[in-house]
Amino acid sequence: MLLEIKSLSASYGSIKALFDVNIEVAEGELVTLVGANGAGKTTIMKVISGIQRASGGSVEFAGKNITRLAAEKRVRLGISQVPEGRQLFTPMSVHDNLCLGAFTRNDANTKCDLDEIYEQFPILFERKDQPAGTLSGGEQQMVAIGRALMARPKLLLLDEPSMGLSPLLVDQTFATIKKLAKQGTTIFLVEQNAYMALSIADRGYVLEGGHTTISGTGDELMSDERVKNAYLGV
Amino acid sequence: MSAQFLQFLFSGITVGAIYALVGVGFSVIYNSSNVINFAQGEFVMIGGMATVFLSAAGVPLPLAIILAVLAAVIIGYLVEKLAIEPAKGSSVVNLIIITIGVSIFLRGLAQVVFDRNFHSLKAFSGTEPIQIAGASITTQSLWVIGGLVIATLVLGWFFNRTLTGKAMLATSYNKDAAKLVGINTGRILQLSFMIAAFLGAVSGILIAPIALTYANVGVMLGLKGFCAAMVGGLGNPMAAIAGGLLVGVAEALTAGYLSSAYKDAVAFIIILLVLFFMPSGLFGRKEVDKV
Ligand SMILES: Nc1ncnc2c1ncn2[C@@H]1O[C@H](COP(=O)(O)OP(=O)(O)OP(=O)(O)O)[C@@H](O)[C@H]1O
Ligand SMILES: [Mg+2]
Numbered sequence: 001m002l003l004e005i006k007s008l009s010a011s012y013g014s015i016k017a018l019f020d021v022n023i024e025v026a027e028g029e030l031v032t033l034v035g036a037n038g039a040g041k042t043t044i045m046k047v048i049s050g051i052q053r054a055s056g057g058s059v060e061f062a063g064k065n066i067t068r069l070a071a072e073k074r075v076r077l078g079i080s081q082v083p084e085g086r087q088l089f090t091p092m093s094v095h096d097n098l099c100l101g102a103f104t105r106n107d108a109n110t111k112c113d114l115d116e117i118y119e120q121f122p123i124l125f126e127r128k129d130q131p132a133g134t135l136s137g138g139e140q141q142m143v144a145i146g147r148a149l150m151a152r153p154k155l156l157l158l159d160e161p162s163m164g165l166s167p168l169l170v171d172q173t174f175a176t177i178k179k180l181a182k183q184g185t186t187i188f189l190v191e192q193n194a195y196m197a198l199s200i201a202d203r204g205y206v207l208e209g210g211h212t213t214i215s216g217t218g219d220e221l222m223s224d225e226r227v228k229n230a231y232l233g234v
Numbered sequence: 235m236s237a238q239f240l241q242f243l244f245s246g247i248t249v250g251a252i253y254a255l256v257g258v259g260f261s262v263i264y265n266s267s268n269v270i271n272f273a274q275g276e277f278v279m280i281g282g283m284a285t286v287f288l289s290a291a292g293v294p295l296p297l298a299i300i301l302a303v304l305a306a307v308i309i310g311y312l313v314e315k316l317a318i319e320p321a322k323g324s325s326v327v328n329l330i331i332i333t334i335g336v337s338i339f340l341r342g343l344a345q346v347v348f349d350r351n352f353h354s355l356k357a358f359s360g361t362e363p364i365q366i367a368g369a370s371i372t373t374q375s376l377w378v379i380g381g382l383v384i385a386t387l388v389l390g391w392f393f394n395r396t397l398t399g400k401a402m403l404a405t406s407y408n409k410d411a412a413k414l415v416g417i418n419t420g421r422i423l424q425l426s427f428m429i430a431a432f433l434g435a436v437s438g439i440l441i442a443p444i445a446l447t448y449a450n451v452g453v454m455l456g457l458k459g460f461c462a463a464m465v466g467g468l469g470n471p472m473a474a475i476a477g478g479l480l481v482g483v484a485e486a487l488t489a490g491y492l493s494s495a496y497k498d499a500v501a502f503i504i505i506l507l508v509l510f511f512m513p514s515g516l517f518g519r520k521e522v523d524k525v
Contacts, residue, residue, distance in 0.1 A: 051410050051413060070413075072417060080414070088408070089407040089412075092404065099400070100415050103416045151415065
């Protein structure tokens with residue numbers, strides 16, 4: 001397993017946000033986590049990337065227990081997160097945002113090779129000298145994904161990449177995710193848009209009230225009555 | 235332009251350059267932690283006092299300066315390591331109070347290590363002033379202004395051209411996102427204390443031949459540097475430079491045309507005006523967020 005989360009719990013002060021969360025992601029997989037507003041999806045992402053502390057359980061990455069490892073060291077191991085709400089360095093140029101994504105690479109000082117990113121997202125090349133905060137929501141999402149990819153991650157964490165985007169851009173974003181998965185990137189995707197997420201995922205988990213309940217392949221979950229009722233609106 | 239005005243302008247720019255250097259230190263630390271470091275003035279004092287005492291002990295001036303700056307940078311590092319880092323996670327207010335404690339401690343320590351007297355440093359290149367359009371400017375003023383120009387250029391290069399500088403800016407814009415790209419934000423804070431100490435010490439050394447230096451010299455200079463940073467807009471190191479020059483010139487003009495009794499009030503009046511009319515400072519960060 002590339003990522004293995006075992007009976008994980010986390011809390012904000014006295015508020016318990018997660019308990020007994022169990023998730024596995026194998027190399028090359030596209031796994032999604034769906035759940036309602038406030039279910040704790042973002043908290044899981046933050047615990048995996050190290051921004052939020054776990055209060056119990058463990059997170060293992062490539063066989064190594066990283067539960068207590070500092071966030072910046074996890075990036076070096078190969079975990080990149082595209083955070084909810086994009087979290088760009090808004091006053092800095094698109095170019096600088098992308099280059100900072102390569103911060104942990106040993107060649108980061110000498111080289112910021114953005115060719116691949118610009119090939120993936122041609123519009124960003126046109127925008128490269130603009131402050132990232134002046135871009136449209138969809139373009140900002142591309143910068144956020146591009147920035148995460150610049151670290152050449154083994155595992156890409158995506159937290160609601162479709163949030164706040166128009167339907168057309170949502171389709172585009174999911175197409176990008178599918179493409180990245182095809183190219184071999186292991187992806188763990190968190191979405192409220194359960195239908196879209198499950199339809200491109202190899203496997204999925206359902207998070208309810210801070211706890212992983214149902215899991216299965218994307219197709220299994222999409223045909224599961226409970227999932228249908230609660231998340232697919234059918 | 236009258237010779238008298240020019241004279242006031244020269245002295246204003248000189249002292250303003252010092253405020254500017256101190257102010258940049260405030261901004262750099264604020265950027266990495268949202269903390270106002272009230273021990274900033276003590277770095278100025280350490281620079282000046284250490285240079286005075288080292289050169290009195292027979293160390294050649296250039297070497298004394300290097301050693302004094304080095305000492306200040308090490309102390310800046312220690313302040314972060316021993317006083318700020320252990321309190322990681324406390325509120326910003328608590329951290330600010332800690333820096334006030336550090337300031338008092340360093341002043342007390344200086345009275346023991348150095349002494350309680352006033353000292354003057356020999357001007358770097360003689361005391362013969364240069365005449366410009368009827369006004370005279372000391373060569374030490376030129377050193378001060380030159381110091382500011384060099385510091386501005388180096389800082390501009392650092393923040394805009396180096397990866398570490400950009401990482402520092404990134405941390406100030408979004409700390410969590412900085413961690414997510416692998417920036418060690420704790421290191422960034424250490425570095426910011428070292429840069430602030432460096433700039434403080436340099437300004438303390440440059441001003442020592444112009445104003446007397448003593449264990450408590452950092453109190454007023456620190457406050458003026460804080461004004462510089464506030465007036466320019468906290469969190470924008472380059473704006474602190476403009477803020478410092480503005481405060482310095484306003485002070486000199488007030489002292490010259492009105493009375494030097496009002497001099498120290500000027501900085502604070504400017505702060506009040508700026509905060510009242512432009513709460514984020516003259517060059518405050520404009521939020522360019524679009525959702
Ligand atoms: N910083 C915080 N302090 C206190 N409680 C928090 C904090 N962040 C989240 N919570 C709480 O933890 C729970 C889980 O929040 P989380 O953001 O992980 O949910 P989510 O599934 O990502 O929701 P959304 O779909 O809105 O993004 C919620 O009840 C939320 O109110
Ligand atoms: Mg969320």
